[in-house]
Amino acid sequence: MSRKWLIKNGTFAVLDEKSPIVHGYMLIEGNTISYIGEERPEGVEGAETYDGKGLLFMPGLVNSHGHTAMSLLRGYGDDMVLQEWLEQKMWPMEAKFTPEDVYWGASLSVLEMVKGGTTTFLDMYDHMDQVGKVVEESGIRGVLTRGVIGLCPPELQDQKLAEAIRIARDWHGKAEGRITTMMSPHAPYTCPPDYIERFVQAAHDLNLPLHTHMSETRAEVQQNVDQYGVRPVQHLLNLGFFSRPSLVAHAVHLTDEEIEILAAHKVAISHNPGSNLKLASGVARVPELLKAGVTVSLGTDGPASNNNLDMFEEIRLAALIHKGVSGDPTAVPALEALRMGTEYGAKSLYLNNTGKLAAGMKADMIAVNTDQAHFLPRTDYISHIVYSAGPKDVEHVWVDGKQIIRHGECLTLDEERIRYEAQTAFEGLLGR
Numbered sequence: 001m002s003r004k005w006l007i008k009n010g011t012f013a014v015l016d017e018k019s020p021i022v023h024g025y026m027l028i029e030g031n032t033i034s035y036i037g038e039e040r041p042e043g044v045e046g047a048e049t050y051d052g053k054g055l056l057f058m059p060g061l062v063n064s065h066g067h068t069a070m071s072l073l074r075g076y077g078d079d080m081v082l083q084e085w086l087e088q089k090m091w092p093m094e095a096k097f098t099p100e101d102v103y104w105g106a107s108l109s110v111l112e113m114v115k116g117g118t119t120t121f122l123d124m125y126d127h128m129d130q131v132g133k134v135v136e137e138s139g140i141r142g143v144l145t146r147g148v149i150g151l152c153p154p155e156l157q158d159q160k161l162a163e164a165i166r167i168a169r170d171w172h173g174k175a176e177g178r179i180t181t182m183m184s185p186h187a188p189y190t191c192p193p194d195y196i197e198r199f200v201q202a203a204h205d206l207n208l209p210l211h212t213h214m215s216e217t218r219a220e221v222q223q224n225v226d227q228y229g230v231r232p233v234q235h236l237l238n239l240g241f242f243s244r245p246s247l248v249a250h251a252v253h254l255t256d257e258e259i260e261i262l263a264a265h266k267v268a269i270s271h272n273p274g275s276n277l278k279l280a281s282g283v284a285r286v287p288e289l290l291k292a293g294v295t296v297s298l299g300t301d302g303p304a305s306n307n308n309l310d311m312f313e314e315i316r317l318a319a320l321i322h323k324g325v326s327g328d329p330t331a332v333p334a335l336e337a338l339r340m341g342t343e344y345g346a347k348s349l350y351l352n353n354t355g356k357l358a359a360g361m362k363a364d365m366i367a368v369n370t371d372q373a374h375f376l377p378r379t380d381y382i383s384h385i386v387y388s389a390g391p392k393d394v395e396h397v398w399v400d401g402k403q404i405i406r407h408g409e410c411l412t413l414d415e416e417r418i419r420y421e422a423q424t425a426f427e428g429l430l431g432r
């Protein structure tokens with residue numbers, strides 16, 4: 001029989017336009033929310049009851065683009081533009097990564113994410129079996145995808161594609177259904193057109209979504225025009241990329257026509273404001289994308305270009321920078337920014353049963369301790385979460401109905417060991 005528990009005296013961020021907050025009760029049966037409302041539900045006699053006073057319950061945060069193992073490179077290459085950062089700093093170090101390095105880097109990142117309220121993340125990287133293991137052990141929900149750079153001889157291209165297909169097949173549905181997979185050519189500037197087409201074919205055969213980096217910098221767009229005669233959006237459209245459900249990271253440099261193409265093909269976007277600011281890539285046209293009906297979610301990108309995995313920060317940046325750039329304080333309203341970090345995140349990852357507190361959804365949720373100075377007075381909880389909250393405010397975290405953070409402590413991962421092993425792994429990389 002599945003566990004049944006009732007939260008009373010709770011404040012719940014259901015994030016509906018008219019009434020985003022509900023005070024009252026939430027019933028959870030097994031891994032699913034079965035009721036939220038002001039009235040005590042019927043038939044809860046046998047349920048364990050928890051007092052939710054002083055806590056704000058909200059959907060777990062969804063980080064829709066990142067590279068978890070890159071936590072080992074945090075602070076290793078700062079204040080550089082993307083291409084130099086990749087070529088001079090990241091790629092030489094990543095070439096030395098062992099599966100064990102990826103395991104400890106991913107563990108460090110997942111620890112940071114769950115402690116900060118993220119319950120679902122997407123990871124594009126190499127050695128993804130290791131990340132799968134971390135998802136299994138930690139209890140988090142993960143979308144895993146082997147990112148492939150195709151600037152290599154044909155035999156190696158074949159090998160990498162075969163590996164991406166194996167990862168996608170092997171891990172889809174694993175960890176009691178918490179893992180799903182995608183297919184990811186890294187970017188149009190690192191994968192030749194015919195190679196991207198093979199990913200599109202594989203995604204079609206496996207019935208999986210596609211993911212890639214796109215139009216992140218002005219230089220990348222110009223390079224695409226010089227090499228292929230079209231900008232990246234038209235290029236990917238020509239290659240059939242948008243014929244599949246797809247999620248593109250960044251999409252900073254877009255024309256009006258490109259926004260129309262993305263909207264028409266229901267392409268989802270992972271907006272990474274922290275990374276885009278740090279790498280001086282620019283500011284994405286988020287208000288225009290939202291207006292055009294595009295699903296825009298939020299991602300941190302890797303911890304070496306951010307340099308943290310704090311989704312509250314990304315939500316706040318999304319709410320703030322577009323006001324600053326446009327001169328319009330309603331450019332991205334607080335509630336919309338919060339939905340980008342939760343509901344739209346799940347949608348952009350093609351997950352239809354998480355990202356929202358509602359009956360029938362998976363119990364992926366966090367409890368924020370609002371009994372603190374920066375949450376007073378109790379004027380507007382949505383405003384406080386978007387403009388004042390941070391990872392240290394996260395008191396409890398549940399994924400798939402199971403508690404993985406209790407009073408800020410991780411119940412599933414050995415924090416001290418992970419901190420030690422991650423530092424040791426970095427020192428090993430420096431010496432290799």
Ligand SMILES: CSC[C@H]1O[C@@H](n2cnc3c(O)ncnc32)[C@H](O)[C@@H]1O
Nearest residue numbers: 090124125126147148149186213302
């Ligand atoms: C092939 S696995 C993923 C690959 O992506 C690199 N990466 C990290 N951040 C970015 C970014 O902002 N744009 C493009 N590529 C990025 C990472 O270093 C890995 O090599």
Ligand SMILES: [Zn+2]
Nearest residue numbers: 066249301302
């Ligand atoms: Zn990235």
